[in-house]
Amino acid sequence: MTDLAHIRNFSIVAHIDHGKSTLADRLIQSTNTVAERDMKAQLLDSMDIERERGITIKANTVRIDYTADNGEAYVLNLIDTPGHVDFAYEVSRSMRAVEGSLLVVDSTQGVEAQTLANVYQAIDAGHEIVPVLNKIDLPAADCDRVAEQIEDVIGIDASNAIRVSAKTGIGIHETLEAIVKHLPAPKGDATAPLKAMLVDSWYDSYLGVVVLVRIMDGTLKKGDRIKMMQNSSIHLIDRIGVFRPAMQPVESLGPGEIGFITAQIKQVRDTRVGDTITHEKKGTDTPLPGFKPSQPVVFCGLFPVDSAEFEDLRDAIEKLALNDASFSYEMETSAALGFGFRCGFLGLLHLEVIRDRIEREYNIELITTAPSVIYHVYMRDGSMIELHNPADMPDLSIVDHLEEPRIKATILVPDEYLGDVLKLCQDRRGIQEDLTYAGARAMVVYDLPLNEVVFDFYDRLKSVTKGYASFDYQLMGYRQDHLVKMQILVNDEPVDALSTMVHRDRADLRGRAMVEKLKDLIPRHMFKIPIQAAIGGKVIARETLAALRKDVTAKCYGGDMSRKRKLLDKQKAGKKKMRQFGKVDIPQEAFISALKMDD
Incomplete structure (x- = not known):
């Protein structure tokens, strides 16, 4: 020690x-x-x-x-x-x-x-x-x-x-x-009852759950029986050591030391980050303050491109969740995409990292739906529900109002790009709170709605400032605003993966931009396809994708016009029937591209 x-x-x-x-x-x-x-x-x-x-x-x-x-x-x-x-x-x-x-x-x-x-x-x-x-x-x-x-x-x-x-x-x-x-030396008492903070935990396929601990008071030895104070589970320590960066076993850990333990724990969920570990007998009564749990802020659906790979995806997500306590998931189904999972992330980079790991480590091709945030929906009867997926929005006749999450964004930017940054924040419904200077750089503080930031705000910020701006945000709470659910209908069928929550004042613009984009992204079929953006029962924008034409009269040489007319009428009836029963294939790129907002 x-x-x-x-x-x-x-x-x-x-x-x-x-x-x-x-x-x-x-x-x-x-x-x-x-x-x-x-x-x-x-x-x-x-x-x-x-x-x-x-x-x-x-x-x-x-x-x-x-x-x-x-x-x-x-x-x-x-x-x-x-x-x-x-x-x-x-x-x-x-x-x-x-x-x-x-x-x-x-x-x-x-x-x-x-x-x-x-x-x-x-x-x-x-x-x-x-x-x-x-x-x-x-x-x-x-x-x-x-x-x-x-x-x-x-x-x-x-x-x-x-x-x-x-x-x-x-x-x-x-x-x-x-x-x-x-730097100060740590404080602690080796003779006091054991108090150890659980800093991190992850799953190792040979050792089970490995727990990173910081000892505050007391000592921890191999063979000790320990108790997790949050769920009162008892474990026997079978290995104790430190990282140099490879694992190196030690006899014991004393106050002020940081090391790892394994205790045949099967599930990472049994080890809550921030928990206090103490001895089963003669343990401490007062736990350490711990950390507040991480809150996912961005939600999106992950669906396999090949629906036969659903079980493999479930397996991959469960394994990733073992090592990442801040990643949450639940099963969901979609009319357009079949079975998949609704997952919660700490931000867009976290989403990208998880998606890349599933595609690379488990070899599963994925479709990712539009990222969305949690909205608070207040009902007429006074109850409140959390809305993770815009497709689940309840009927407006029973909804009183909606609240959306707001963030406090701090942006540091060289003076010459300040105008572009202010315009970008205003366009995203931002409220300016502060503007100060540190040398030749401006520090802007904005109150912004999270759903405007979550998709491509960071990319836009980098492009308008040629990469010189830096951006940081923290959640500030919820505020009421006039938000509506915008649905995209392709061939009169709603595509729930493209449902988004938008501000009422912006809905017409966003709807028009989205249907125009989809018109270019969806390949033409043998029948004409209407693409519509709607709020409730009201269509706010529409484009029509023309049908591919096959020349059915090519085999008629001369003869009476009625022969050609008959073939054309037959084709028309066929197209009508196709439009009724035909399935429109929307390619994977269309989902991602349609949701990017090009100002």
Whole structure:
């Protein structure tokens, strides 16, 4: 067991691509935690999709041994966190397990929206913060300007910020010394009853559920019988260890230490993140405060292209849900798409990651319906229901009003693109709350409806600012607005996968744009197809897809006109019958393309 004064627990927080994972690599490399032959870039990013996209999705832990300049040996527990707004939940729970943070800022780009969001989470968790200016080897680096920006925008002292190049290794020794000198040691009592925080859990096909724990008080040994305080389940610990980054068994874990346990737990659902673990006998009575559970904000339907693969999809989704507590799902059926699942995600990137993993790891082709958010529908009788899927909207005669989720969006943008950003936010029914300047960059705060942001707001923002804007948001609650359900009818049949909730003032424009798009996306059939957008029983836009024509009179040479007329009438009757019974095939691309809003 390590002496408390010689333990430092810290996380690395930053905006996307400011170099968190690279800095973690250098800290691991310079302390010889991993043999040189096993070293690779983004060592802690273990998923293929993380390495391919160059982003961190899961927060990862590693234990580093470091001998400081004063000759004393320290144990450093590092948590590398994601930078993307969709995985802010991973960041917030990692923060609760440590006492300090390294705030990494790119010295060429300065403070971005996610830098602010993550550093405020660290301050809320009561962290000591050490600023690190990364990428000083680049010609565009301007450390003095960025240090000044950190002081102006965030309000923490950056006069002695460490200057680092995580790529080349400059300043890594100074970073390790700063961790030892400036970050606080954990507190805890080894003789008190066991109190351990459950930080994360995931499923391993050989070991069952692996649980990441941070010990607050007491000690945890192999063979102990432990109790999960939320569901009072009892387990026997059969393995205990730490990550270096590979699993390494240890005899026991004491206060201030972070490690893992396995206890023959079969389901990840039995281990609730934020739970308190204590001993079965002589345990603690007061649990730790825990974290608030993650709330899915975006919902969409996942359907297999080949309906015979439904059971394989069910299998894939159940396996993914084992490792991802923030991903929820339930079964649903659709007239157009057959059997599938309605899934909840933390954001669009989370949705993309899950979809890519199902298609890649389980080889199932998917159709994804329009992402939607949760609406609160208040009935005339005073009850309230949550609406996840626009297709399930109850009859308007029994509905009193609807409320939609609103977000507070923070956008940092260079001055010359400010006008475009303000126009984009106004177009999406935004209400401006604040506009301040940090040097040559504007910080805009907007109150926006989540359903306007959820589909392609981020793409549009990046394109109008040539990629220079950064964006972060948090949920603010619900507000009443005049929302209606818009249905798309193809050949008089409603296509529930294309149902969306829209604001009444925008419905005509959106409906017209959607039917025009579908006219180009749906292939022509042997009969003419009306494509309509409707609100309730009222059609607000219509396009007609012309029929493919076959020349049935080609075989008539000369003769009386009545012969041709007879064939044409026969064809007309056939087309009418086809239109009655014919099935319109809508290709997969049409679903995705029709829902993208090109302004």
